[in-house]
Amino acid sequence: MKPNKNSIEDFTKFIMNEARLEKPSADFVDSVMGKISLETRPVIKSVYKPLISISSWFIIAVIIVAFCAYLISGNSNQSSLISLINISFLNKINLNTVFESIHLPNLFSIVFIFFTVLVIFQMFAIKNYFNSTIKNNDS
Amino acid sequence: MNTKPDEYYITQTLNGNVNAFAFLVEKYKHMLYTLTIGIVKNREEAEEISQDSFVKAYKNLASFKGDSKFSTWIYKIAYYASLDVVKRNKRIVFLENIDTINEADLESVQDSLKCLEEKERKEVINNALLRLPNEERVILTLFYFEDLSIKEISKVINLSEDNIKVKLFRSRKKLASILKYVIEPRTVDLI
Numbered sequence: 001m002k003p004n005k006n007s008i009e010d011f012t013k014f015i016m017n018e019a020r021l022e023k024p025s026a027d028f029v030d031s032v033m034g035k036i037s038l039e040t041r042p043v044i045k046s047v048y049k050p051l052i053s054i055s056s057w058f059i060i061a062v063i064i065v066a067f068c069a070y071l072i073s074g075n076s077n078q079s080s081l082i083s084l085i086n087i088s089f090l091n092k093i094n095l096n097t098v099f100e101s102i103h104l105p106n107l108f109s110i111v112f113i114f115f116t117v118l119v120i121f122q123m124f125a126i127k128n129y130f131n132s133t134i135k136n137n138d139s
Numbered sequence: 140m141n142t143k144p145d146e147y148y149i150t151q152t153l154n155g156n157v158n159a160f161a162f163l164v165e166k167y168k169h170m171l172y173t174l175t176i177g178i179v180k181n182r183e184e185a186e187e188i189s190q191d192s193f194v195k196a197y198k199n200l201a202s203f204k205g206d207s208k209f210s211t212w213i214y215k216i217a218y219y220a221s222l223d224v225v226k227r228n229k230r231i232v233f234l235e236n237i238d239t240i241n242e243a244d245l246e247s248v249q250d251s252l253k254c255l256e257e258k259e260r261k262e263v264i265n266n267a268l269l270r271l272p273n274e275e276r277v278i279l280t281l282f283y284f285e286d287l288s289i290k291e292i293s294k295v296i297n298l299s300e301d302n303i304k305v306k307l308f309r310s311r312k313k314l315a316s317i318l319k320y321v322i323e324p325r326t327v328d329l330i
Contacts, residue, residue, distance in 0.1 A: 007242055007245055008245065008311045008312060008315060011245045011248075011311070012314060012315070013283070014249060015264055015315075016283035016284065018260055018261060018264050019264045019265055019268060019283075019284075020261050021169040021172075021173045021284060022169065022172050022173040022265075023172070024168055024172040024186050024189060025186060028164070028172075028186070028189070028190065029164045029168065032190050032193045032194060033157070033158070033164070035191075035194045036157060036160065036194055037157070039194060039197070039198060
């Protein structure tokens with residue numbers, strides 16, 4: 001005889017009453033809360049800091065402007081400040097011939113130029129890398 | 140023993156009291172663990188999935204509208220997380236065939252189970268539940284342990300109510316068949 005719907009329902013009720021809920025580990029709640037605290041910890045974003053700050057650039061600009069202004073205004077009365085600096089030793093150095101005595105092999109020149117190009121390229125590459133890193137951190 | 144509704148702890152958590160969420164974890168940890176272990180059949184994995192489900196629920200708590208119960212929502216998270224793990228591991232799930240079972244078999248199985256020691260009885264029943272297909276075990280667990288309605292179960296596992304009813308009936312029969320096989324192996328062998 002096939003079991004009717006009620007009998008199979010009663011049977012399942014009996015079985016499920018006898019079954020038990022599985023028990024997770026004792027530190028289950030602590031582990032979850034630990035994971036949550038890690039998730040909620042404020043993410044420290046790397047903030048881009050330029051080597052020379054805006055205020056430094058401002059001070060440098062002021063100094064340059066002041067120096068230029070001083071030079072321009074000083075031309076009229078031949079300021080004494082520049083005349084006080086003794087640069088007569090420069091006359092002793094013959095600037096026109098100082099580099100003539102240096103002879104570099106062609107290979108060295110080629111390697112030096114190549115090296116310089118690589119350094120410049122690397123500078124741009126590093127700059128782009130840091131810029132993209134900062135953008136990723138911000139997003 | 141806390142008697143406050145889930146909504147109270149949800150609001151507290153959303154207002155910045157993270158510890159309020161621990162009450163919800165404490166309340167649903169057994170149910171979630173039972174649900175996941177039934178699918179992945181591995182204690183360590185089930186524990187990890189259950190924990191991650193709670194963390195996911197916490198992270199998305201603000202998006203929980205309250206249209207359904209919190210329990211339904213978190214069971215759904217755990218259910219799909221477990222299925223993902225099963226899929227990832229490409230685990231072959233052993234499916235039990237429905238054996239022919241009659242009224243007399245039910246009584247016989249029930250009597251045999253009653254004769255067993257309580258601990259052994261629970262062991263046999265839990266092992267039988269683990270041998271059910273994932274979906275059917277989840278349906279039985281939610282229906283009998285958590286007293287969820289057919290409508291609520293359909294929200295958790297994303298099946299129609301009619302489909303849930305059919306699967307519930309099939310799962311009852313399968314469970315009875317498995318228990319019959321476990322309790323009376325000699326009888327089955329003779330057939």
